[in-house]
Amino acid sequence: MTASATAAVPIARRASDQTSDARTASIGRLRWLWPALLMLAIGGYGSWRPVLWRDELVSWNAAHRTGGELFDLLRHVDAVTGLYYLMMHYWVALFGDSLVVLRLPTVLAMSGAAAFVTLTGERLFGRRAGLAAGCLFALVPSISRYAQEMRGYAFVVLAVAAATWLLLRALEQSRPLRWAAYGCAVTAAGFFHMISLVFLAAHGIVVLGRWWQQRRHPLLVGFALSAGVALLPVVPLALLGHRQVGRQLNWLTAPTLQYVFDTFWHMLFGSAAVSLVVLVLAVLPLAWPAGRRFAVEIGLMAALPIVLVWLMSQGPTAYFLDRYLLFTVPAWCVLAGAGLTALRPRWLPPLGLVLVLLLGAYDQRAIRREFAHDGLDTKAAAAVIAKGYRPGDGIVALRGSQAAYLNLDSAMSYYLPHSVQLKDVLVERSAQAIGDIYPQLCADPVACIGDTRRVWVLTPGSSVDKPLDQYEKPQATALDRLFPKRTSTQVRGLVVTLFER
Structure with a gap:
């Protein structure tokens, strides 16, 4: 090996060491x-x-x-x-x-x-x-x-x-x-x-x-x-x-x-x-x-x-x-x-x-369980409605001072297929129309329900026999009078009831 070649070896080693040090420093900065x-x-x-x-x-x-x-x-x-x-x-x-x-x-x-x-x-x-x-x-x-x-x-x-x-x-x-x-x-x-x-x-x-x-x-x-x-x-x-x-x-x-x-x-x-x-x-x-x-x-x-x-x-x-x-x-x-x-x-x-x-x-x-954040199986409730849905159906979700915070209407909007279009029969003006989280409810439930033939009613809890107990009296009275036939399905934390005329 020539003298110049011999001298080049430590120079190459130093360059390699410097490259390695630079790489190590770069990795260190990304800790x-x-x-x-x-x-x-x-x-x-x-x-x-x-x-x-x-x-x-x-x-x-x-x-x-x-x-x-x-x-x-x-x-x-x-x-x-x-x-x-x-x-x-x-x-x-x-x-x-x-x-x-x-x-x-x-x-x-x-x-x-x-x-x-x-x-x-x-x-x-x-x-x-x-x-x-x-x-x-x-x-x-x-x-x-x-x-x-x-x-x-x-x-x-x-x-x-x-x-x-x-x-x-x-x-x-x-x-x-x-x-x-x-x-x-x-x-x-x-x-x-x-x-x-x-x-x-x-x-x-x-x-x-x-x-x-x-x-x-x-x-x-x-x-x-x-x-x-x-x-x-x-x-x-x-x-x-x-x-x-x-x-x-x-x-x-x-x-x-x-x-x-x-x-x-x-x-x-x-x-x-x-x-x-x-x-x-x-x-x-x-x-x-x-x-x-x-x-x-x-x-x-x-x-x-x-x-x-x-x-x-x-x-x-x-x-x-x-x-x-x-x-x-x-x-x-x-x-x-x-x-x-x-x-x-x-x-x-x-x-x-x-x-x-x-x-x-x-x-x-x-915290990763299906109902970790809430005990209500709104997804299953939506599946029940989607399975029995007919065009023209309405929906009633418990609202007012008792359970507006549950946002059951938003849950149904999220989990229901786009093909399922339900009329929110007890709403006079939507939340978007009044610039609020919650909609404005009807003062006259009977008039708002109109000629709707079937209504899906969502109730928190497990009371299959009395799905209207938590609703305000005018709403419960109107639904009781207009829809005598009922079919209830219980899911986790919710009762889904189909009211029919």
Whole structure:
């Protein structure tokens, strides 16, 4: 071998080593991808199984309205959910409305949140802690539950998780673009769910703490400006939502401390066992001499919003509900991930993740059952109607003050074949016509029924002999008088009765 050839060997080896190092570094920068893919797999699995429940039916109904009808709806109710409805309106128009398609956006949102959980844990506590935090997040049963629901909570979790990571980046280097990105995440969180904006209190305290330690005034200025500008677009929505809050949240009552400890904490994680494991692991970083400041900061982001919403809910309007505070789970998982990776020997952290998987397995299976979200088999009820349908048939679904929230009419619209066209005989004006979730009922049921020969009546419960007991007296009287012949079929949680003249 010549001298020049001999010299070329180490040069080629160095080039090969540099290429390998670059490839390794590139893979290392994508560590957040693995928890995101894990979340995508877990969140997507079984999303085709649970029957649409009442809240999802509202989202489906809103998504199927025209743009004008949708904005008319938001003027009267659900304005604070409007961005999600609008997004789903276009999503359904493009991709259809199968169960998997309807729930795919929230699965993707939770996958994005898992990536930000990983990045946040890595920035505060190191690579292994970040990876553990992201995987823990993906294994929490409540995260899977709302990844598979056609509501906007997954997008709230994504926005707050992104805002937390973007804040940490801006605190490291206070640049306008970083603060602008943070402001966009804050605005998104407010648009998807107004209550989530309480996280700004914890973020503000973290900024004050960093400023007190470093005396860097751009931190205060950057946070105040970005948060202030971010909230401006949310103000009109907040004012409109405030006018609607009595109707939307009148079913919630002021929470007690006993409710927080006995019920709320377990529901927040979707599993009593998993919630206890996360809490124990989350406490560990607070005991570290080194890194305790970061643990306190992320602990504030996890706990302070819960405390603030609990205090707010002691007033005339309550907001304290596990799914409204689901956005705190990423911070809890960051703390727990740090605590898990601090355990020794080094094989304990992987074992801990396996333990969380096993402890949450029962609840993970439960949320994927067909009737996990609701006990009503509206799909089977629709099958009964479709089998016995004749053109000209009418339908009556229990509504009014007793059961409007069940959205049985929307369930039938979703599950019935397009060839089955039923007249809603007790409706005077449709929900779309009056810009509401629920329609305007007839003042004179007999006149509205007219000459309809057969009517399908849906009743919650199992009372086959008395299917009209839950209906308001004028409705029950009219149906009793006009339709003497009845054939009832019981399905899970519902009685389907064919009334004939």
